Amino acid sequence: MTGWHAPDDLVTRYADGSLAETDAWSLDKHLEHCGRCAARVSHAVRAGAAGPSLAAVRAGVLAAAPAPARRTAPAPTAPRALGGRLTRILWAAGPAVRGTWAGAVVLVALGAVALAHGGGWAGARPLLLALAPVVPVAGVALSYGRHSDPLHEIAASAPGGGLRLLLTRTAAVLAVSAPSLTVAGLLLPSPGPRLPAGPATAGWLLPGLALTLASLVLSGYLGCRTATAVVGSGWLLAVSAPLLLTGGTGLTAGLTERLSLYFTGAPSQGGWAAATVLCALLLAARRTAYDRLETM
Template sequence: MTGWHAPDDLVARYTDGSLPEPDAWSLEKHLESCGHCAARASHAARAGTAGVVLAEVRNAVLDAVLTSAPAAQSAAKAQVPASAPTSRAPVPARPVPKRARAVGGRLGRMVWAAGPALRGAWAGAVLLVATGALALAYGGGFEGARPLLLALAPVVPVAGVALSYGPHADPLHEIVATSPSGGLRLVLMRTAAVLAVSVPLLTVAGLLLPATDPRLPQAPTAAAWLLPGLALTLATLALSGYVGCRTASAVVGCGWLLALAAPLLTAPNPDLTARLTRQLSLYFTGASPQWGWAAASALCALLLAARRSAYDRLETM
């Protein structure tokens, strides 16, 4: 039983077949858990134009059952030998433990909520980025592994958001998006799952990377990308309410990479690693940049809350 009940006009449109399919799917999901609305829908169906047909079908089924029941009982008695016992206790089915049902149901809901990104190749790609940085640093002796990882880390969750929501990512998107658990709530759940995978892997990889050459500028710390990554992720979600997940992810991700690459192409220093490290220090190191990223995160979160109804529309996402 839920605290929300379907309006009378919505129930009437559902019973007469004029309600659009996505709205009808959403209402059917609500009727499964709300006996009050289910009774209202049943009463509306009986009172409508289909009520006569439903009554005829019901009467026909009852007549068929009542007519065939005595004949079936007589045939069954005739087939039972006289020496056979008149009744036999049924073998009870082995019950499924409640704990097993609860664990299975909870695990299924968690996997569904995690979204296509974690069920697909994206999680493997995050692991590949982390292990690839360690392989470049320790196996290949590449001194720019830490700056390169810090440059890519903020856009990794952005890519996960693009692969977590929308008809391009989820074959069941229309059904999922129109369910009571869809919309912004589902977007945030899948984004949280993306962050839960990417943040630990990339942060631990940054901590394991060796320090940069003393002759090069000091690279930001391994956790310095967390606030920028959060701000870019929230910016992607906020922009998704206008242009969709894929377009928003492409705009935010390309904007971040362009903001890093443009100064590198115009700097006079020929050492690319030193230029990238210096640029990352401008964006990540110090109280002012971090407070700026925090303010951007708060602003995007407010915009996301103000536009929360946009995530309920299939054509938007």
Template sequence: MSNGNARNWHASDGLVARYADGSLPEPDAWSLEKHVEGCAGCAARVSRAVHGTAAGAVLAQVRESVLAAAPVLKPAPVRQVTPEAPPAPAPPRLARLLWAVGPAVRGAWLPAVLLVAVGAMALGYGGGFPDARALLLAVAPVVPVAGVALSYGPHADPLYEVVAATPAGGLRLALTRTAAVLGVSLPLLTVAGLLLPASGAPAAAAWLLPGLALTLGSLALASFVGCRTASGVTAGGWLCAVLAPVSAAPADGAGARLAEQLSRCLDGTGTQGAWAAAAVLSTALLVVRRPAYDSLMHS
């Protein structure tokens, strides 16, 4: 990278040539691809260089095939960029962020989170159900896991293949959408738990570390089997661990048995420490498996 200060640099001719012939190291290629998203001048130079290679002929054939298959679509006029022309303004950062997190907070997931919180409140106060907090704590850790499953992958994003192939795709995009999921579900469900009577259940915030650990575990496992399968394994494992002992209890003692089982799974320094360790290990595995997210769209 050359020509300009840290805020206004442009790619050198050598860098562009190495990118076009495929000899540029992957980190430098990603950096250049990210730069041309907001620099029209460098984008035009990279485009000209790539069109001069064998890949350029293939891209031209693909473009012609796409236009032939959709004759009603007219290609937009190409704006000639000269060295003196100002670069096209990049989309506002907030707009890009909202676009990135979009699939994470739209569709059925957000109403489902509200339904869990409002439903628990209705059971606790409107239905006179004394174990509403215990039931909420049993379900809360799998809510962000479900959000992750529904926010990343071909089933969630019509432009998934295109987005995942960009420098902003892959694990970075998955983490952005996971942060959006956690940012909605963690405060909402925790506040709902605080408003419900305890009735022997653990504290309302006791599920936060387990929820984070399960979410990170799902992301790490997704690098092997995909988001939906990984989320099903982690969420199913949690629900089995919490609800299986309750199924053997008599109907009139199910609430107390659930609260007791939740105390084993959530309460205590040792238990919370184990969940924290699980979150750290999942993060470490996620870092090691980061390259797998670059090819996850092909699995």
């Protein structure tokens, strides 16, 4: 906390919505810890064009609230403050992480381990590695949009919304899927002597990151749900189509060879790294296009 406070012109432009996005983000973060500037912003909003409407809404809420609700609430204790912060973090993480998607990822990982060790199925490892790169893409699709978040329009149009909220929820999805699937891959047995050596357990991480960022880039053009569907189906087609077109090779062996081609070696991993950097640069260059993601 420094002694800096927002100038009057910055407060005025923030209150009327004319402040640039990056400046609004910075001031929005400052207001979380500076009561003095928050009070000035509140006064500027009440003095603006929206003031009468906000006053009417406030009066209606106070009139409808029961008498005990109008009393001044006591200062929150440390555990309650910590609980409130954790609640805000969980909300920002998105519907996918706090919903059934995270449980489904864990069940997929456990199911692959059970099939490999309990059922003796040699195809569990290549199948898990083939699906792993699109698991975060599916999580992003379920984390952002009016189809999954009832407060999507409000969240996306807030100063902290747009690309920053989308990246926050994407990071939460990656934080759940990457450790779960990587640990599951480590627990799976190595390929048998009759199967080709498959890619390393962590070989899917960089491709998964590149595909996830590619879906975010396409979201600026097609919308989040359509973009993730295009990227996810494109990856699955790239993995499965060669297996369907070539005959004479077992499914497990063919899938292992295909994944080794995509994941193993410096050229392939270097290509995924270049794709990741390119997608990150495109996101930064088109960051203003995500200010209207409430329509996506």
